[in-house]
Amino acid sequence: MTSTLKIIQSASSLNAGPTDLTSLASFIETFPLQGESLYSIVFERNSDIVQTQKARFAVANLEKILAATFAVSATSGFDRMSLRDLSRQAGMSMGSIYSCISKKEDIALMIADIVRLSSELTSQHAMQSDSLWSKIEQSIRFHLYASTVLQPWYFFLYFETRCLPQEQQRESKQIELDGIKSFEAHIQRGVDAGEFHTSDARMVANTIVVLLEDWYLKPWKTLSPWKASISVEQQEKQINNYSQSINELVRKLLVDS
Amino acid sequence: MTSTLKIIQSASSLNAGPTDLTSLASFIETFPLQGESLYSIVFERNSDIVQTQKARFAVANLEKILAATFAVSATSGFDRMSLRDLSRQAGMSMGSIYSCISKKEDIALMIADIVRLSSELTSQHAMQSDSLWSKIEQSIRFHLYASTVLQPWYFFLYFETRCLPQEQQRESKQIELDGIKSFEAHIQRGVDAGEFHTSDARMVANTIVVLLEDWYLKPWKTLSPWKASISVEQQEKQINNYSQSINELVRKLLVDS
DNA sequence: ATAAAAATAGAGCGAGCGTTCGATTTATTG
């Protein structure tokens, strides 16, 4: 309940400037959940949890803690990550970590909160397009951009959902179901208007969502090493390729034949 | 290395009688990794790990331990599952558990072994069809049947891979990549023969694999409760629906237009 | 410059973990 309110409040205030989807570079400039502002937002949205009071320290420490969490838990999982591992990786003492957070679980909660906020921004953006087809196209593109910028966050939430309280586990599932329902609704309206042709709008919608998940869950599929941080230009190219692949696939399923 | 040998040896000996895909009921009768024989196979393939000597006890205990593992770890994950939880759920003392296994990790290793064996059987089966299209169709069908019968096993391996030694983590990824490559090869041959039409065989192959994963990873999507063990007839119906959905989708991507 | 406040350090605490072990019960065998 609390987290839902958090999303509504903040998503509307953050979305003052619309996000620019013309390229990854312009997306990064306009997407609020990125760079330094990302950790400021984490701090603001979790001021009840974060113990450190001065924003300057809090933001810097949150960045170190979360980066270390992604690094350690990617290979061994959140449960196996001890706070001693974390403190070593983050270059902070246990005391510093616990002056920032109050429980290990808080780390997972903050990550989940940001991913949910990002999903909220994604679904809000889709509303702004006019044609049904561009709603779908833009939705796919936004999702790919956001889940690339926040790849470790999305990945973490998917695989560590079971570290969260049950209520939040259900919420995560619900977000996936809402994503499918959103695509399904657009498709169904297209079918009703005679613009699309399919006997199973839900299946097509589900396929889109699953392919979007594949993007941030299994970067190793695309042959790209990814670990060696590749340039924005290369990422741009890969996203363009993949979104075009999805678009063509969806067009074949909905428009042709 | 050891496990690979294990698969080759056993997959060829097990596959004496071909598996019958005409219905789920007939599949269950001919699929070796099912019912009592499943746990006998687990015992045989892990006699080096399993401490209990008499097959009668070992098989019964393995069944209790693995069933309890699936029950407990489904909600909280393998790491959070304590052996006290496990012993309570299995109705065995700690001593009994440790007279069957020698490390907690062994449980995960045995599960991973069976899923890999099942994948091996799946890919072997596909070879037996004649036409390219039926190779794809049969492969999808076999995978859906096997991952329904072994749903908790497949689910476990996907989410608990990180509890396994690194070598086995890589092996799991490789199996997914091989699955994609297998579909891609069939599709590409169809394209070369003028039977299929697509500019991105890999994308279509990947879509199939991802949809197959979706089946055992997110049973809650299909509205069916699943937890309340549904009848074989209902499962049959759902599998037929889903495989037909995938088939139609793939046909639209490859054959039409 | 100095005092108050905030942030940091890491040794230490109790709880709970995976695992072991010796006593006991159950099964097998000559």
Add this chain to the structure above:
DNA sequence: CAATAAATCGAACGCTCGCTCTATTTTTAT
């Protein structure tokens, strides 16, 4: 029906975990 082997039991062990606490350093304010 002994005698031996195998399986079962759960209390106990050592260790690591998440977390706390106090002394110390750094920052901020006057």
